[in-house]
Amino acid sequence: MEHVKLKNLSAGKAVAALSGRLDVSVSGEVEEKLMDAIEKENISHLILNMENVEYMSSSGFRVAIALLRRLKDKNGSLKICCVRPAVKRIFDVIELTSLFEIYNSEEEAVKTLPT
């Protein structure tokens, strides 16, 4: 199963649609794919669409933090949208909600990207 589908918006901006159950058995592959895309396609602003993420363990959160760090190093940004309530609850438990820009829809997140 493919857990990441990347859609380029315009130069340096992309949306990554994540799906499935993001645990340690898949998080390495997801991180590698996204880090690779950030370098090869020179992405600075990335939106993670988590509409189809049913489950996320701390391995998934570590990937999100690694992406945020990489994009901040490039003076870019990481935004997250469409988080399911069960996953959002874990963001709250782990106290990471304030670390990320989280939006209800992809459209809302796209609107906040620099023009």
Place this chain on the structure above:
Amino acid sequence: MFVVRHNFQVDVKEIPKVKSFVESTLSNWGVSREDLDDIVLACDEAATNIILHAYGPVDEARRKSDTIELTLRKKRNVVEVILRDRGISFDMAKVPLPDIRLNLAGKRRGGFGVHLMRSLMSRIRYQCRDGENRTILLKRLSS
């Protein structure tokens, strides 16, 4: 009282199987969705820690021959999870709380798994006796 037990290989590819086993067992026992989600995630984190840390420096042959034994027990409104392994001693109680600033600075990676287990479960304990590690997770069910 209900008790089930299953052995898993020491491999991150086993984590989805750990989750399926815990989820289907607790579902059969009538545990509520929210409690079930908490216990499944805590078991995922505990098993992940054993594989990555207790067996991180262990050679391939031993990783292949050893297993992680997971026992689930429900008595009245308490679910107890016991994970047994023979990897290197790894006491979760000594893992410091995550520090977002250190994580963002790239100076630390992780610490969230143990924090999650502590937050989602009523109690977590660790014992090491005669080369066997036991991670014990307790959850008082909300309903």
